[in-house]
Amino acid sequence: MTKPDNAPNLYDQWLDSLSESGYRVTAPRRAIVEIVANSPRALGPLEIYDQGRAEYRGLGLVTVYRTLEKLEELGLVQRVHHPQGCHMYLRAADGHEHLVLCTSCGKAEYFSGDNIDKLTHAVARKTGFEIREHWLQLFGLCSDCKNK
Amino acid sequence: MTKPDNAPNLYDQWLDSLSESGYRVTAPRRAIVEIVANSPRALGPLEIYDQGRAEYRGLGLVTVYRTLEKLEELGLVQRVHHPQGCHMYLRAADGHEHLVLCTSCGKAEYFSGDNIDKLTHAVARKTGFEIREHWLQLFGLCSDCKNK
DNA sequence: TTGATATTGAAAACCTTTTTCAATTATAGC
């Protein structure tokens, strides 16, 4: 039920991944990783910068951009298109998953098991397109925001 | 099979719609409407500006932004999030429809009859979200680009 | 501990979108 204490958390996993890829583990990167890995919402660069400075005083916004670039390259983080902004970042999906997003607080959750194959084929037949990918996002109120 | 010659086309419809809403029909607006209404692809402001100047020499980029704003407000045009850009504009959907987009030439087609209700309910049950909207876009190669 | 080099933040550059403003233009009413 509960995770064993020694299970590596995202924070450690991400730092290890940076390290193993030859990138250095620095104080600004630790601050950024800490924030993004633990956020239940997709965050924009400026939000990460603001929250990040609480952990590492001298953090620069440029470093936020550069670090997100690397985390994305390593597949640890993914960009999310949100009505509130198109450059939001969230921990990456685990395989083929899509997002449900709370329109009130921004909370993001992945789900799997979409059932759009039939639809995909029908559209392919009707339009003549050869379909290769899809974007799907659901929006609504999370359970917290619903009860308020 | 073919549309009668007197069937109002999008160009005329949009100009009428502007007029009926109290907006004035001007040369720059005609140029912009002409281009966006007839485009098979979603276009960005700068593309519209470039193409528009071919029709109306003195067109300003500001006017493109302002006109798109009004066309969107009137429900004639909608914003499309594209991998190539998040501020692309396309004639609006007719009711509840979604897009298939060609990753090669950008061609956009609407389709209807999505079948994601079961999925929506399953996700609602599993996550506790009350789902109100969804975004769905399919990507692939259009029939022209496929045969090349 | 040291040295090669990756990383950093500040500042400048860049690019896109919005605001400001004086001149122009559409259109309703005559």
Add this chain to the structure above:
DNA sequence: GCTATAATTGAAAAAGGTTTTCAATATCAA
């Protein structure tokens, strides 16, 4: 067809957000 009024226009400036440049600093393999 004119005219008066108010909407619309494009240029220029301002505002935002992202990227590039660069000299100083910090990491980490040896």
